[in-house]
Amino acid sequence: MARYAVKLAESPLIAEPGARASYSQAGFNLAGRIIENVTGTTFEQAVTSLLSEPLGLAHSRYAVNDVITRRFAVGHNTDTNGVLAVARQWKDNRADNPGGGVVTSASDLLRWARFHLGDGRIETGERILPTELLHRMREQTVELHGSTLGDAFGICWFPRTVDGVATITLGLLPGDTDEYIVTAGGLQGQRGFFARDESGAVTGIDLAGRLLALVR
Known part of the structure; x- marks a missing residue:
């Protein structure tokens, strides 16, 4: 991740800072490197100690060696002939972990969703994030x-x-309607999401295109 940050500094700008907004994998990865510098540990260890362990996310892992020792569903994509095929390459390198490298389960994703729909406290009542900071994540920083x-x-x-x-x-996600709006993320051939609207917390878990759970 440190090497990634060095190479990123050598990359040309597509626009001057503040001139335009763009969804950026590189931006998330750079934030991950900042977390490493601030905490003095790896990004993955910081996420584990600050978030995963307090939230009880026992099945959320970044390292391939941690994933393959658990029950794991390999991802699939449709090939040019319309036939499902195993998605390869499954994962690149850890420099992309901050922007989308965690592998998780439906139960862990529900726990994560409940946390974002709450006030910054975990199930024991312990606060791990101030309410205003958690809710600020949903507020506009720049208009698109x-x-x-x-x-x-x-x-x-x-x-x-x-x-x-x-x-x-x-x-x-493909096939979504206005009944619920989703937050999605995925790796090769796999995707997970949860959704929220202002009328009440609606959370869905989607694995392999199949809706597994809805909670309010």
Whole structure:
């Protein structure tokens, strides 16, 4: 990750800072390197100690060696002939972990969703994040124009208004309707999401295109 940050500094800018907004894997990865510098540990260890362990995310892992020693569903993509095939390459290098490298389970994703729908406290009542900071992630930092991602950038969220209903999202999955707006993320051939609207917490877990759970 340190080497990635050095190479990133050598990359040309596509625009001057503040001139335009763009969804950026590189930006998340750089944030991960900043976390390493601040905490004095690796990004993965910081996430584990600060988030995964307090939240009880026992099945969320970054390292390939940790994943393959557990029950793991390999991802699939449709090939050029319309036939499902095992997705390869499954994962690149750990420099991309901050922008989307964690492997998790449906139960862990539900725990993560409940935390974001709460006030910064975990199930024991211990507070691991101030309420205002957690909720600030949903608020607009910069407006987007003509983007399919949302109306604005939050912090890892895209605020979006659909038929007068305020939502937070990270893009729509194929086949989605306005009944719920999703936050999605995935690796090769795999995807997970949860959704939220202002009328009440609606959380869905999607693995391999199949809706597994809805909670309010």
